[in-house]
Amino acid sequence: MSNEESVWIPNSHSFSKNVIDDTIAQLRGGSQAISAAEKLGLSKLKKLWVANYKPKDRQPLSNPVPLPPKPKRKPRPRKRATAASKKVLKDDEYVDATTLEDNCDVVYGINIPPLRPNWQCRSFKLKVKAHVCKNNLVEPLINWQLLDTIMEVPLDEGTSIFQKHVDEMLEKDLH
Structure with a gap:
């Protein structure tokens, strides 16, 4: 919301002041005869009313038009990481091995x-x-023989035995 000052209809806040002034003027000079004590009472009423009248408190509540919503940002295309660009993948992540480089x-x-x-x-x-x-x-x-060994020991130990066996056998095949 902006801090602009509210725009009011000219003299709208003085409407109630004008009403009381007109009413008192009508009572003083009207066709009805009022006594001096009543005229004095009207003067006191007007002074009391002017002392308690606060035009700022009499203004209607401002109902400004809200600002239009900010436009939504258009979604930007995100760069997707290719599986080949990763050197080490997370344990839980599935990747099709045919899409990877051989040394990954x-x-x-x-x-x-x-x-x-x-x-x-x-x-x-x-x-x-x-x-x-x-x-x-x-x-x-x-x-x-390998299965009997790795299935009888705890999982961590079995994994290390299995890993060592695979590494050794693959190294033999390469040389």
């Missing part, structure tokens, strides 16, 4: 169901290069 590090999640009666379903998160995911090089490295 990714978190490769493997879920192993309870294949033996005493096992529980486990989820292992391995850190590998994107080309390992693209070519599915981890799955052939899993054998029963």
Whole structure:
């Protein structure tokens, strides 16, 4: 809201003053005969009224027109980060491995169901290069001996054993 002064109709705040002046003038000089005591009473009434009359308090409440709302900003297109531009991705973030560069590090999640009666379903998160995911090089490295080892130990220890095994086997394949 702006601090502009309100615009009033000229003399609108003096309307009630004019009414009392006209009323007292009519009573003094009207056709009715009033006594001197009544004329004195009218003078006192007028003085009392003028003393208590406050024109600022008599003004009607201002009802200015509100300012128009600010125009809404147009949505700007946001630059989307490409998966290839990220070097290390968060653990919970899913990315299609085919869209990544081969040397990009990714978190490769493997879920192993309870294949033996005493096992529980486990989820292992391995850190590998994107080309390992693209070519599915981890799955052939899993054998029963490895599964027996990683499923019997706590999850953190099993993940570290699994990670070490995958790293060693992939390094053998490269050399």
